[in-house]
Amino acid sequence: MKIDKRLIFAILGVVIIVLGGAFVLWLRTPKGYSGKMESIAIGIPSSFFAYTHTCIAEDQRFFARNGIIVTIRDYDQGLDAIDSMLNGGVDIAAPSEFPIVEKALKKERVRIIASTIRGETFYLIGRKDRGIKNTLDLKGKRVGLRRGSIAEFYFGRFLNLHGMNMKDVTLVEVKSEKLADAISEGKVDAVITHQPFVYDIEERLGAHGKVWPAQSGQPMYGIMVSRDDWITRHPELVNRFVNSLVQAEEYIINHPDGAKAIIQKRFKFDRASIERMWQVHQFSLSLDQSLITAMEDEARWMIKNKLTSEKHVPDFVNYIYIDGLKAVKPEAVNIIH
Numbered sequence: 001m002k003i004d005k006r007l008i009f010a011i012l013g014v015v016i017i018v019l020g021g022a023f024v025l026w027l028r029t030p031k032g033y034s035g036k037m038e039s040i041a042i043g044i045p046s047s048f049f050a051y052t053h054t055c056i057a058e059d060q061r062f063f064a065r066n067g068i069i070v071t072i073r074d075y076d077q078g079l080d081a082i083d084s085m086l087n088g089g090v091d092i093a094a095p096s097e098f099p100i101v102e103k104a105l106k107k108e109r110v111r112i113i114a115s116t117i118r119g120e121t122f123y124l125i126g127r128k129d130r131g132i133k134n135t136l137d138l139k140g141k142r143v144g145l146r147r148g149s150i151a152e153f154y155f156g157r158f159l160n161l162h163g164m165n166m167k168d169v170t171l172v173e174v175k176s177e178k179l180a181d182a183i184s185e186g187k188v189d190a191v192i193t194h195q196p197f198v199y200d201i202e203e204r205l206g207a208h209g210k211v212w213p214a215q216s217g218q219p220m221y222g223i224m225v226s227r228d229d230w231i232t233r234h235p236e237l238v239n240r241f242v243n244s245l246v247q248a249e250e251y252i253i254n255h256p257d258g259a260k261a262i263i264q265k266r267f268k269f270d271r272a273s274i275e276r277m278w279q280v281h282q283f284s285l286s287l288d289q290s291l292i293t294a295m296e297d298e299a300r301w302m303i304k305n306k307l308t309s310e311k312h313v314p315d316f317v318n319y320i321y322i323d324g325l326k327a328v329k330p331e332a333v334n335i336i337h
Contacts, residue, residue, distance in 0.1 A: 033067035038237050041071045043081030043090035046177070047194065050078070050094040050222050052263055052283065053116045057248040059262045066240040066247075076175060077149055082110070082225065091230055092241070097221040097291060098150035101298045104314040109228040111321040114242055114332075115291050116249075117222040119281040122154050122214040123198045126190035127183065129208045135162040144174035144188035153298055154214045155192045156305060161216060166305070180204060194220075195280065196273050219282075221291055231321050238324040245285055246329050252283045287325050288334040292316050 040063075044050045054072065057063050063070045075081040078095020082103060085093040092113070103110050126132030132141060138159070145151045152171075159165055174182045179191045184204040191201065192214055202209055224245070231238055252259040256278075264274045299313045317335060326333045 033065060033240065035067050037064075037067050037069050038234075039069045039071065040092060040237070040241060041073060041090040043073050043075050043084050043093040045075050045078045045081055045095060050096075051266060052222075052252070052259075052281075053245045053248040053285075054094065055266050056251055056259055056262050057244045060248065060251055062244040062247040062251075063241075066244045068237070068240060068244060077146055079148055085225070085227060086110070092224055092226045094222065094224055096150045097223055097295055098153055098298055100223065100225055100319060101295050101302065101316075102148075102308070104295075104316060104319050105299060105302065105308045105310045107314075110225055111228050111231055111319055112287070112291075113224040113226060113231070113238060113321050114245065114285050114287060114325045115221045115223050116245060116285055117281055117283055118219040119222075120213065120215045120217070120219055121195040121198075121277075121280050122151060122192060122220065123194075124155065124158060124190060124192045124212045124214045125183065125198065125201050125205070126210045126212075127186075127205065127208055128210050130186075130189040132190055132210055135212065136164070138190060139164065139168045140170075141189040142170045142172050142187075144172045144179050144182045144191040145193070146176055147171065147173045150220055150298075151192045151194070151214075153301055154216075154218075156301060157216060158192075158212070158214050195277055196267075196269065199273060199276070218294060218297070219290075221294065223291075226321075231324075235323065238321070239327050242285070242324040243328045249283055249285050284332070285325060285329060286332045286334070287320060287322060288332075289336055292320075292335065 042054060044054060058070055073084070073090055075084065078093070079099045081090065081093035081095055082099050084090050086108060100110060100112060126138065130141065131137055143155065145155060156166055159168065172188050174188065174191070176193060176197060179193045179197055180200045182188045183191045183201060202211065260274050260278060264271065269277070295316045296313050302308050303311065303313070320335060322333055322335060
């Protein structure tokens with residue numbers, strides 16, 4: 001009986017694919033770490049995007065199963081978390097990518113372990129009763145925002161795209177959680193902020209509010225970052241930390257209602273708010289070229305606006321730690337280096 005070679009190759013191909021898939025699944029399945037438990041302190045700003053994977057990994061005991069005892073420390077914004085990390089207050093920080101641009105321009109030795117989430121959630125909200133009905137009406141107005149944050153970058157670029165610059169407005173420093181009060185009480189004429197604060201402001205202003213998307217198509221990245229020296233001393237611990245986040249991502253994919261319930265409880269959102277937030281975020285651990293491109297764009301903006309004494313855009317590949325994510329989820333690494 002003659003055996004069809006094409007059939008044999010086809011069967012072998014299927015076997016290889018199945019075994020490969022099984023191996024990847026084995027890598028990512030919580031198996032109960034048998035080594036010694038190690039501690040990690042994570043600094044997290046009080047925002048939805050920064051907390052999602054960490055909250056789920058903690059709630060579902062993915063950290064514990066990977067031999068990690070996690071301590072979460074809250075900060076008002078990402079830059080505060082990074083500064084604490086640089087001073088030894090925490091081991092890992094979870095800001096957006098923007099503060100890392102500033103640190104890279106200062107040549108701080110920080111490295112991004114992974115991007116966990118991306119979204120377009122920043123909006124500019126103005127008061128119509130203060131004469132803000134079109135973008136050019138922002139000239140001469142008081143605008144509330146967190147200075148030194150990614151909100152300032154988005155606002156600066158928003159103004160540039162509409163024929164204005166920062167000198168055309170008066171910037172007022174307001175903490176994120178106080179922006180709704182500031183604009184509803186008339187202390188500022190407009191604010192730039194992210195969800196879920198936008199929903200609150202829209203409800204308070206009602207028909208008096210005018211809202212514009214502020215990111216112009218460029219997503220914000222939630223990242224995990226640490227000091228270069230800490231990563232160098234703890235490469236295996238970093239791998240287990242990343243594995244915990246990958247398991248959290250798979251939980252989000254496979255159990256979306258359960259994931260939403262965890263975050264809803266943490267932030268005390270109502271169901272409608274959590275559904276809206278979910279729709280404007282992508283939950284995916286990655287290290288890809290689009291992150292590098294975004295950081296280069298932000299660095300050029302800082303240099304152009306003289307927010308740094310540095311004259312050249314850093315090579316941000318030097319601020320990425322590839323090995324951790326590559327060891328656990330290699331298909332998620334797409335950095336040209």
